[in-house]
Amino acid sequence: MSERYQHSEELLDRALKTIPLGSQTFSKSKTQYPMSVSPFFIRKGKGCRVWDVDGNEYIDFINSLAAITLGYCDPDVDAAVRAQLEDGVIFSLPHPLEMQVAEQIVKLVPCAEKVRFGKNGSDATAGAIRIARAYTNRDHVAVCGYHGWQDWYIGTTARNRGVPQVTRDLSHTWTYNDISSLAKLFQEYPDQIAAVILEPMNVTEPLPGFLEEVKALAHKHGALLIFDETVTGFRYAVGGAQQHFGVTPDVATFGKGLANGYPVSAVVGRADVMQLMEEVFFSFTFGGETLSLAAALATMQKLKREPVTETLYVQGRKVIDGLKTRILAAGAEDFLSTSGNPTWSFFLIKDVGNYSQWQIKTLFLQEMFARGILTIGSHNMSYSHSDADLDRLFSAYDEVIPMLAEGVRGNKLESMLRCQPLEPLFKVR
Numbered sequence: 055m056s057e058r059y060q061h062s063e064e065l066l067d068r069a070l071k072t073i074p075l076g077s078q079t080f081s082k083s084k085t086q087y088p089m090s091v092s093p094f095f096i097r098k099g100k101g102c103r104v105w106d107v108d109g110n111e112y113i114d115f116i117n118s119l120a121a122i123t124l125g126y127c128d129p130d131v132d133a134a135v136r137a138q139l140e141d142g143v144i145f146s147l148p149h150p151l152e153m154q155v156a157e158q159i160v161k162l163v164p165c166a167e168k169v170r171f172g173k174n175g176s177d178a179t180a181g182a183i184r185i186a187r188a189y190t191n192r193d194h195v196a197v198c199g200y201h202g203w204q205d206w207y208i209g210t211t212a213r214n215r216g217v218p219q220v221t222r223d224l225s226h227t228w229t230y231n232d233i234s235s236l237a238k239l240f241q242e243y244p245d246q247i248a249a250v251i252l253e254p255m256n257v258t259e260p261l262p263g264f265l266e267e268v269k270a271l272a273h274k275h276g277a278l279l280i281f282d283e284t285v286t287g288f289r290y291a292v293g294g295a296q297q298h299f300g301v302t303p304d305v306a307t308f309g310k311g312l313a314n315g316y317p318v319s320a321v322v323g324r325a326d327v328m329q330l331m332e333e334v335f336f337s338f339t340f341g342g343e344t345l346s347l348a349a350a351l352a353t354m355q356k357l358k359r360e361p362v363t364e365t366l367y368v369q370g371r372k373v374i375d376g377l378k379t380r381i382l383a384a385g386a387e388d389f390l391s392t393s394g395n396p397t398w399s400f401f402l403i404k405d406v407g408n409y410s411q412w413q414i415k416t417l418f419l420q421e422m423f424a425r426g427i428l429t430i431g432s433h434n435m436s437y438s439h440s441d442a443d444l445d446r447l448f449s450a451y452d453e454v455i456p457m458l459a460e461g462v463r464g465n466k467l468e469s470m471l472r473c474q475p476l477e478p479l480f481k482v483r
Contacts (some may be wrong), residue, residue: 055090058424061107062094080480081119086430090473091420093428099126101438104428112428113443117436120285120398123311123366124356125438131314133343134352144343151347159322159479163293164302165281168328169292170321171341175284175309176202178319181336182305186249186278188334194246195225199253200482201282213480220327232260233267240275249305251280254295256483257393257400265301278327282317284309287343289366289397292357316349362437363397370396370435377401380451386459389414399433409467414458417467417477421457425450458478 055063057087068085070078076094077083087094093106102125104114117123124131138151156169172178179201187193201207209216209222226243228235230252240247250272254265280303284429286295287308296302312318321336322328356362377392377399384390389406392399403411403418415431422429427450459466 058110059090059093059106059108062092063089065107066094072078072475079119080428081482084158085477085479088416088419088473088476092423101125101127101464102440102443104435110426112423112426113439113446114428115433115435115447116428116430117434118315119310120289120432120434121310121315122220122434122436123289124353124362125436126315128314128353128356130356131316131349131352134348135316138348138413141344143345144340148342149344149347151344151351152342152370155347155350155354158351159242159308159320162321162354162358163287163306163308164296165304165306165324166322167325168323168331170328170331171347172319172321172336172338173317173340173343174202175282175307175319176204177338178284178307178309178321179282179322180204180206181309181334182280182282182323183249183251184336185321185323185327185330185334185390186280186305188330189278190248190276192248192277193224194243194247194248196227196228196236196247196250196277197225197421198228198230198236198251199256199282201251201253202284209442211480211482230256231261233264233271236268236271240277242273245276247275247277249278249280251282253289254283254286254299254301254394255290256285256398257402258374259395260299265299269303278305279303281306283307285311285398286395288312288353288357289363290395292354292363312353313346313350314353316346318343318346318350318465343453358438365437366435368396369439369441369444370399370433372441373433374399375449375453376444380455384459386455386462389462390458394432397435399435401429401433402432403431406462408465409462410475410478412478413467413471413475414462416473417458417461417470418454419476420472421454422450427455 066076075083095107096104097107098105104112139271159169160166205217205221208224209217210227267277282296285305288311291298309319381387381390389404391402394400403414405411461470
């Protein structure tokens with residue numbers, strides 16, 4: 055047992071007795087973190103810093119899987135939640151916050167004319183697919199990117215156990231930035247595809263005109279265009295990636311950054327499509343839960359009032375540029391690279407020589423955690439990341455990137471590991 059992570063490992067052993075994987079979220083579970091060199095539980099967070107259960111402090115570049123845009127325990131958001139708590143959390147009738155938050159989203163998001171709330175991104179994407187099927191009277195769906203745990207999407211992935219084959223047969227994957235792969239689906243399933251759903255961007259920038267082509271092709275064939283903005287919403291721009299790229303979908307879904315970590319998601323879109331929510335069943339006991347709605351309203355007000363998005367871009371650009379410089383300096387560009395949007399960028403690792411990306415990533419995580427940087431290979435920027443925090447990140451990269459290069463070039467990576475390598479994992483992007 056590791057001395058640095060002793061309490062984490064003890065709690066993991068305890069959790070596994072009652073919780074499969076020891077976590078409620080796959081991407082936060084032991085599948086992602088190598089044993090003996092990783093923290094498994096966080097005790098608290100403030101700004102861009104978190105502390106694990108052993109008292110180790112980290113600068114967090116995961117930010118609760120990009121759900122945190124302002125920083126942990128943002129004073130404005132938490133003050134709004136405390137004030138609402140005095141009046142109550144959930145009621146027997148709707149609370150005015152529901153319409154107030156919906157009205158704010160309609161003001162900010164280009165495609166939003168009407169709004170319905172859920173709790174997770176998966177709620178929103180499943181709701182969007184359901185109304186698209188109702189609107190078009192079609193069953194098939196063209197999917198690109200990651201869209202949550204529900205049967206209609208997860209059946210297209212390697213994690214499809216428990217999903218009926220009849221459901222899996224209705225969803226079809228296509229390739230980002232390859233418009234011909236989408237056109238092929240429309241040829242194979244003429245007049246059968248209800249919607250094209252995609253993350254407008256994740257790892258890779260859209261090619262010039264690509265998103266416009268997707269929209270035109272979907273409409274040509276009578277399908278709705280759905281942007282899954284669970285991550286990009288309120289991060290790429292206040293109005294989401296659709297505002298950033300200037301392409302307006304028929305329907306969009308939001309989650310994560312909508313309320314700076316409080317659990318709320320939204321399906322938004324054209325009024326004529328969204329009106330079907332009066333007939334399509336999309337209903338949650340906690341859909342109008344007021345603490346998260348108060349947090350959402352305070353978050354959006356802060357996004358409008360302060361240079362949040364601008365700061366994410368400025369600081370995130372420094373990260374990308376600094377990382378590229380260090381990869382080149384180490385001569386490691388054959389297996390290390392960076393990509394993505396400055397607000398949500400990626401440190402990418404490829405197989406090289408005798409080593410798989412999983413072995414290299416294990417060493418990367420081992421050494422970054424030891425230096426007080428919490429990462430899973432992405433930089434999910436928050437408003438609270440200061441230049442001093444970036445200096446700490448770069449200090450870690452200054453040591454770790456040459457170490458990765460040394461391990462690979464010298465065929466001695468195994469001897470540098472203090473744990474078993476990660477196993478190949480289900481990758482969502």
